[in-house]
Amino acid sequence: MKQVLLFATLAFLLLLGCEKKDDNNPVTPPSSSNVFTSGNIKVSPVYFSFAAKDSVPSTQNWDMKLTTLYSPEDSLRQFPFPGIVINSKAGVLGTYVNQKFDLVNPSAISGLKKDILDTLAMDSTRNIKTSPVYYSFDLRDTTSADGNWDIKWTVNTFMEPIVVLNKNKGVTAKVLDNTDFATLSAALVTGLETDVNDTTLVIGNKCFSYNPTTHRLSPVANRVFVIRTINGARVKFRTLSYYNTAGSSGYPKIEFVAPERYSIGTAVLSYNGATHKLNPYTDRTFVIKTYDGKFAKFEMLSYYNEAGASGYMKFKYEVQ
Numbered sequence: 001m002k003q004v005l006l007f008a009t010l011a012f013l014l015l016l017g018c019e020k021k022d023d024n025n026p027v028t029p030p031s032s033s034n035v036f037t038s039g040n041i042k043v044s045p046v047y048f049s050f051a052a053k054d055s056v057p058s059t060q061n062w063d064m065k066l067t068t069l070y071s072p073e074d075s076l077r078q079f080p081f082p083g084i085v086i087n088s089k090a091g092v093l094g095t096y097v098n099q100k101f102d103l104v105n106p107s108a109i110s111g112l113k114k115d116i117l118d119t120l121a122m123d124s125t126r127n128i129k130t131s132p133v134y135y136s137f138d139l140r141d142t143t144s145a146d147g148n149w150d151i152k153w154t155v156n157t158f159m160e161p162i163v164v165l166n167k168n169k170g171v172t173a174k175v176l177d178n179t180d181f182a183t184l185s186a187a188l189v190t191g192l193e194t195d196v197n198d199t200t201l202v203i204g205n206k207c208f209s210y211n212p213t214t215h216r217l218s219p220v221a222n223r224v225f226v227i228r229t230i231n232g233a234r235v236k237f238r239t240l241s242y243y244n245t246a247g248s249s250g251y252p253k254i255e256f257v258a259p260e261r262y263s264i265g266t267a268v269l270s271y272n273g274a275t276h277k278l279n280p281y282t283d284r285t286f287v288i289k290t291y292d293g294k295f296a297k298f299e300m301l302s303y304y305n306e307a308g309a310s311g312y313m314k315f316k317y318e319v320q
Contacts, residue, residue: 033316035301040311041066041082050288050296050319063092063290066313069266082278082303082313083266088114090291094263097285104285106295107320112287116261121240127250128153128161137227137235140258150229153252156205161217161242161252163203167194169230173202179224186234186257189226207239207252217242217249233259268300268313278303278310295320 034053038046046055047062056062069083086092093112097104124133125142134149135142143149150171152164165171172192176184195201203225208217219239227235237256244251264286269278280300288296298317305312 033318035314035316037305037314038066038312040309041313042068042080042311046313050290050294050317051292061090061291062087063090063288063296064094064264069260069262081266081271082269082311083262084264084268084286085117086115086263086288087291088116091289092291093289095287096264096267097287098281098283099285100283101285101297101299101316104287104297106287106297106318109287112289113261113263115263115265116258119255119257121253121255123244123253124153124251127248128252129155129159129250137229137237137256138231138233138259148230150227150235151203155250160205161208161250162201162205163207163225164198165195165202165227166230170194170228171230172228174226175203175206176224176226177220178222180222181224181236181238181255184224184226184236186226186236189234189236192226192228208242229259231259235259269303290319 036048036054038048038055045058045065045067047058047060048054048064048066049056049060049062051061051063058065063086065085065087067083067085068080069085084094086094091114093114095109095112097109120140122135122140126133132145132152132154133142134145134147134152136148137150138148145152148169149166150169151166154162154164156162165173172194174189174192176189193202206220206223207225209220210217219241223238225237227237229235235256235258237254239252239254241253242251243249267284268280268286270281271278280302284299286298286300288298290296296317296319298315300313300315302314303312304310
């Protein structure tokens with residue numbers, strides 16, 4: 001009997017020791033992260049769905065388009081740059097935070113936004129012959145003289161409508177003749193300049209031509225203007241009219257492709273000028289609210305395949 005009690009006591013103590021050891025060294029649950037590697041996005045865009053956990057055709061429900069955009073840096077702007085466009089039409093939202101992937105709770109992250117990729121038409125709300133109108137392409141609205149405006153609509157001493165650039169904030173522009181507005185890529189236009197002073201203007205009075213017979217101003221056919229805004233975005237615009245619906249002059253109306261607003265865009269990778277390589281940012285996590293209302297997070301791992309060829313986005317992700 002004593003031997004039985006001794007073995008029982010030893011077994012009980014051993015069990016307690018094991019439980020104590022488990023409390024001090026809890027078993028780490030297996031990671032729920034998945035890893036996705038795209039095809040070559042430099043050849044064609046890749047559409048990714050968090051629900052499918054894979055790429056899908058563009059005609060199906062997708063959350064992110066992995067593609068090439070243009071770098072936000074002027075020195076690299078002429079080169080395609082890897083980026084991500086989210087499916088705004090399906091209600092997808094996105095953003096990124098400079099935090100470790102494992103520490104990010106995607107449903108707790110605020111500031112998720114849609115990508116904005118649209119063409120707008122603007123009609124001046126005030127007569128520029130009465131007072132100057134300051135316009136911000138980034139805001140897509142008029143602003144005050146001391147605000148972040150890109151162009152000022154006003155008239156010169158001959159009562160001609162003129163455009164003045166905000167040269168103090170680095171706004172530059174270029175006038176392009178014999179150019180198709182629809183097909184022009186503003187991001188590829190080089191040689192933009194700023195106004196020298198109040199009389200030597202890049203755009204100035206080039207927006208309209210005067211007809212001495214009708215005494216009316218009309219847009220110059222196939223003339224396109226490219227603007228680099230105070231935030232570095234490229235905008236193309238053309239004039240449509242100088243008259244409001246009542247026929248009164250002084251109301252310039254333009255059509256422009258507004259700056260594309262990406263919630264993620266080209267923020268996925270960093271360019272190393274020494275190695276000429278693109279590398280993931282350290283501790284940068286991207287957050288997506290998917291088309292079906294779930295929250296996901298992902299972290300870039302690489303832009304190169306095993307052979308070292310570029311164009312292959314690799315990232316790990318989790319869906320709540």
